[in-house]
Every structure is written in structure tokens, then in C-alpha cells.
Amino acid sequence: MIDSLYIAWKYIVANRAKTITLLSCITLIAILPISLELLLDESERQLLSRAATTPLVIGIRGSSLDLVMNTLYYGDEIPDFISMEAADQVSKSGLALPVPMYVRFQARGYPIVGTTLDYFEFRGLTLGEGRQLAILGDCVIGASVAEKLDLRPGDSLISSPENLLDLAGVYPLKMHVRGVLDKSHTTDDLAVFVDLKTAWVIEGLGHGHLDVTKTTDKSLVLRKTDTNVAATAKLEHYNEITEENIDTFHFHGNSSVYPVTAVIAVPHDEKSGTILQGRYLSRDEMLMIVKPKEVVDTMLQNIFRIRNVLDAVILVVGFATVLAIVLVFALSVRLRKREIGTIFRLGCRKLTIARFLGAEIGIIVIMSAVICTGILIVLNLYASDLVRMLFIR
Amino acid sequence: MIQIAGLNFQYAAGDFSLHIPVFTVERGEKVAVIGPSGSGKTTLLNLIAGILTPLKGSVNVHGVEVNGLTDRGRRDFRITTIGFVFQDFELLDYLNVFDNILHPYRISAALRLDKAVRERALKLAGDMGISAMTRRRSSDLSQGEKQRAAICRALLTQPKLLLADEATGNLDPSNKTKILDLLFRSVEDHDATLLAVTHDHELLPRFDRIVDFRDFWDG
Amino acid sequence: MPVILFVCYLFDEEDTMMRKRKNRCGGKRVALWVALAMVCLLLSPPLSFGKDKSLLTVYTVNYPLKYFAERIAGKYAQVFFPAPADEDPAYWMPEVQTITAYQQADLILLNGAGYAKWVSKATLPQSKLVDTSRSFSDRYIYMEEVFTHSHGPEGEHAHESLAFTTWIDFDLASQQARAIADAFIKKRPDLEKTFKRNFTSLAQDLHTLDSEIMFLVSLNQNQPFVGSHPVYDYFARRYGFNMISVHWEPDQAPSRQQWIELQTLLEEHPAHWMIWEGEPMASSKGKLLDMGVESLVFDPCGTVPDDEDFLDVMFRNIDNLRVAYR
16 A cells, blocks of 8 residues: 555656646635635624624615615615614613614724714623723724734824815814724724714814804904804814814714714613514604614525525536546546556556556545645634625625 | 467457467576567567466466466466566656666565565666666666666566567667676576567577577468 | 421421331431432522622712712712812813723713713713703703804804703702602612602702792892803793893902993893802902992802702802892
């Protein structure tokens, strides 16, 4: 047996190109369905687990998938806004804890999630470094954001403008990193968390500036009455909230009309949840309430159908590859016909000839298996991050 | 050493037949077999080695009735008793010279590769003047060096009978003589019998006996 | 469970007779019952008496809410109001560490009506916030003559024009206390009776204050007053005070312009009393007296008083007010 392996190994080494080609084909055809299965299982697990832990989401009537993807996974599709009044209504009902979410802006490619402190308790997020949000302008970042942008508590992070041409729109705000969250292996690792009010400052609903009621610079005053001073556009708004200027920050208008993208509702019990859902059933209701688990289940069922198709395709491709591999081996045997003839003439038994050829196949298959195992181990280690990167966000 | 009597052979295709009433080779003899191409010289070697089996007759090699053995028996007998030297050397490109020499011991369970065999292989390589090339790939050797390696392979199993099929056929004149010298010396040193098929008439005087295959050929 | 087993043992007639006859086996039986009883004890749920639930940690944004919370919760809560005594809690900005302490509380009692400006700039857990004036938010008072600003020709005004000293309308104070009681009961439903009892006691005291002032004012409904600072809006509305306020501070000498404004005011509104948040400067008092205006202190008690509590301060306020109705 050892001699067969020795001869086979020598042959394999001497025919590297053929060996590598065969190895690649076998490895690919073996690893493809397994890794796809692994990644899909992991994505299903991630999607489902996050959805399962989010009881209800309230948003604008429309695409429940967009609403759930934006609220739970910070997807790029931003649903139409609802107002903070939706959260107030939930709070007043006494049926659930409202957790408003405003997922609209970005900072260096990462979503800025405007929310309340309740969100962190709801998701079980803990701080790894630094402290929690405390005042306007603070931000707390996910572990992956900290790693990728090399940020620590004490550093700053500027929000990105929504549109470079939108001069009167979203203000870049220099936020202060106050804390870094522990790795949660969820989408939260890739998010920048701010207080809802800070998100509204980014939008321009709140701002800080010189006190125009006291300024002597007439170019800053558009109109002055006995009770009100209207400022001109020349009045510069602070793009960073500091200890010195925080007192100047204020909001205009009523905060109950301020926008949010969704409200996560955590019912106090099942009965409260049912009652709460009932309140949004009316066709005239502008808002809708969805159960993320149901939405994701439906989505996954569709993916499952696609998965079946993918599996079938892989099966066909795999079969074709196996045929190709068999052909390669058959041709290889034919190429070695002379060698086989020689050892036959020297007195080699038929079984030994078969063993030589079998050993070659066996070594290639074992090498492929080792490579596959290595790839699968690595894939398993990074599956959750890969899935988030490739499929979820 | 070799006794063939009343041998009658025909290929399955039916287009060639061979009849040998009597053919003997004494032990230690160096016999050359000559004849026109297609007369059956190589067939004779194959019949003696048990690669082919006759329709009728007996083939007795070193006291063993070869055509009476099973296929496995003939292979084992062949590898332990007979050494082959081919016209095209038949070395394996993917093995080095030393591995090529040792090859019979790797392809047969009837032989056991041990330290003594390796030492013997090295000695043979030394005797053939190729000890410095044992770690080189056989494809890197010259024609003469390849044939020397092939002879080492054939002699490693200490065969009683050496069958050479046009062993000098692909060599230049100077190498032909050298290889034949080596072959003869090895056969004498190992107390073996040599049966060589050759087209090279210049080498014939060196053999003990010449067998003209036209005597057996049906034409 | 162990009680049942013990009773069974006591009333085990067969065992009683057997004990007399087979004393040597009695010991084994007792041991068996004891063992069974111990097993049952281990498997029984722990007994409830002496259960130690942790205290509620409550943070407030002013002293009145702290007082109300302490009256209602009694020994079942630790109530904190960390603003320094020399800072107006309405405009105080706590340090980050203090905000963190607020975040850790079980409940954060807000006054509402725009009080405690810092709340709109801090991050506090919504689930723990209690807006004690939410129940009467439709009756908030918007202050007049406050200078606002807006942006551009159509911009909205800044919302700094709400009056926020709600607790000196003792009827509203009672509603705020009720909101606190409700929040406590939600957190500790097992103490509902205690909290309700304590709230009733507090509400009774607030009602006493309310009634006394009602009575006082009824003696001379239209008597004009000047408020030294616009903190008496809810007080004035509740008790029907004929009051107009200026923007003076007790520890600051009014400017010449301010004296002139007061003079102008008094021509239309001939008040003989100015109500101060705190003891005014002697010079201010003197000059007012020259103008025929006496001073009395009605301390809103937004910060922690020295050696007194909220009720003490309010009763003292009423005594001070009583002088104006003699």
C-alpha cells in the first residue's frame, strides 16, 4: 500500500498542472454547495433571530419588507418617515414600550441609528469601552465600526451629507465618540448610535448658533418685531456640539411632528400586543404594524425557493464536473498505457496496477477534502461576519 | 534453462501464427535471436516470459512450466525470475533513476524492498557507472545512461533469465558496444542466461549462439 | 408540604400503635419522616416573609418633585435631586457623570412644561421618564412678551415661551403627585396600598394649601400684585391673582430702566405689593417702599430649602401672603 501511495505521490508531484486542476475542480464542486448551505443557514439564523427578538414594528403603510430591513438591518432602502407622535401614541396606550428609530443618515459608510437608551437595553447591547450616550452630539459605535475606522472614545466622527448638491439640507455634524459597544455579532456591530435628538440636529431640526436676539450684527437679522427676531441665512450654525455652545442648541417646532423611520413596540404582554396590533387595522390608518418574524419568514421562503433552484443548478454542474473528472482520469490512464504495459511486462499484478491508479485518485480526493475542511473551518469562523457583509449589510 | 517443445501460438486476430517444434537455451548461454521484422521474435520473448500463452506445446523456464501457471503465477514468476531490457528503455519520467531501478520491488508483492535491496541497487548503479545520477530524473539522462539504468532495474531482482528486446536498438555505435559489454558482464557476474533479440549483425559474433527465426516463421 | 407530612405523622394511628409495640423500629420511622420533611423543605418554594426587594432609585429635576416622591414612596425609595442649591434647576446643566446617574435610575421624574432645559439636550431612557404634568399639558401657559427667534421669513419660533412653575398651583401639584404615585405603583404593584395611602396624605396637605390660598384671595379678589419674576403664572391663574410680572432678581439691584418700567406699570396696575421668589435686597425693598410698594416673599421652592421641607416653605409663603390681605 505504501509503495502504491509513494508511486502515486511521485506521479502527482511530477504532473502538478493536472493535479492542481483536478484538485481545484473537486474542491470547488465539493465546497460550493456546502458553503452556500452554511452561509444561507447562517443568514437564515441571523435574520430570524433578530426578527424573532423584535416583537412589533410600526411604520408608514407600504412595504413591510423595506420597513423591517431598514429598522432591523439598517438596509439602504429608507421607508417614508412617520412622526414621533407614533411613539407617543404607543407610550400613551400603556400597551408597549416604544423604541423610536431614525435610520437615515450615514457616517463614513456606516448607518447612523438615532434612537433612545431603551434600544440598548432592548437589544442587550453592552459597552466594551467608554461610556453611554449622555448629551447631544455624543455617539456610541459598534465594535466593527471602531475596528474598521480605528476609532476610540474621545475620537470624533463626522456625519456624511446626504447629497453633495443639497446645500440647504442635512448638516454634517461632528459627533463625539463616547463609547464602543461589545461585539454582538449582529448588524449593531456596524452601526453608529446617536440620541434621536442628535439625529434631528443632523437633519437641521435642531441647531445651535449665536443668540440673534442679542446680536448687534444687522446682517444676521432679517426682521425684528416686539416679540420675535427672524434670522437671515447668513447665521452660521455650529457643526459641533461642545460644552461651550450646548446651551445655544435648541429645536424649532413641536417634537411630536419630528420624523422617525419606525417605532419598535415591545408589548408588556401578549394581550397588550394583540390589542396594539388591532389599533392599526383600519384601512384609513396611515401607519401599519408588522411582526418582523412573519415578514422575514416570508422573505426566507422566497429565498428557499431560489435556494432549491440553486441546489439544482449546483447538482447539474456537479454532475458535469464529476463526468469531466472521470474523463480526465480515463485520459490519464490512457496516457499511462505504456507505463502500465511496461509494469505488466515486468510482472505487476492486475490488482497492483489498479491500486496505483486508485492511490492517485485517493490522494487527490484526500487533499481536496483537507482543503475543503480548511475552507469550511475558516468559513464557519467568519460566517456571521460574511453573511452580514454579503447578504444583510 | 529454456525448453520449448511443440509450441503452437496464434494471435486472436488470427493474422499471425508461430510454430516452434523445439527450442532450447542452456543455462548461462548468451543467445541472439535474429530474423526479419514480424517474424515473431518479440512474441517468443513474451511466450517465454508468460506474457502470452500458447495454444499448444510447453514452455519450460528454469524448470517451471510457465504456460501451466495462473495469470497471477506467471506475473510473480516473471518478476522474480526474469529480467527485461527494452529497446525504448521504458523508464518512468516521473521517478528518479534510483526509484526506477527499485521499481520492480514496488510493483510486486512477491518482492520485498528492504535495506539490502537498496544497497544492491546502489552497487549495480556503481557497476553501471551511473551512481552519480541516481537522484536525477530519468528524463535528464542520455540514451546510454538510460539503458544502463534499465539494465540495473532488470538485474536488481537477481533474475535467472535476462530477456533483451533490441536493447541496443536506440543507441549510437559506441554506446551499443559499451552496453553489450555491460550486459554480458552482468549476465556472467550474476550467473544468468541471456536471450537477446537483435537486428544488429555487428554484435552477433559476441554471442554464444545465434538462432535465426526464419526457421520457425511460417512467413 | 412538610407541615402536611408532620401532621400525617402525628395522626398516623397505625404508627402510634406500632410505636408502642415495636420501640426498636420507632427510631427508624422518625428518622424516615424527618428525612422526608427535609426533602420537602428543600423542594418547597422559599417562604415569602422577610423578602428583601431593592429600593426604587428615583431622580427628579426639582425639589418639589423630590418632596412628593419621598412622601409617596416613604422608605421604599431613594430619591435624588443632585442640582446644586445655588443653581436654578430650570437652567442647570448637569455634568456627564450626573446624567449617567440619572440614566441608571429606576424612574426619572420630570416636571414637564419645558422645565429643566438640560433634558432636551441629554440622553435619558424614555421608559424611565415620567412627565408629571402630562395630564394637564393642554393647559400649559405660554408666556407673553418673551423674545423668540426664527429662521427665515416663515421659520417656526423657538419653544422657550412655556411657563413651567406648575407646582405652586396646588391643584396641579396634586396631579403631578398623582402621576408620581401611578408611576411608583406601576413599578411596585405590591406596594400599591402604601403608595395610595401616602399619596392621599400628601394630596390632603396640598388641598389644605390650595384651600388656604383660595380663602385668602377671596378676601380681596382684585387686589393687584406685581410679580418680581414671571414664575407665578400658574399660581395667578389658579387663585385668580391680579398679577403682572416683571423680570427682576431678588439678589440683583434693578437697573434704572427697570425702575422706569415698573413705574410705568404701576400707573396702569396700581399694586401695593411685589411678590418675590426670595428675600430681596434691602435697597430694592426700600426703593419700592418709597414707591408705595411693599415686598413679600413667596418662594416657589424649586431648590432644596435649608432645614425645612416643601410644606413648611409653602405655609410660610401663605403666612407672608396673609400680610397682604390684612
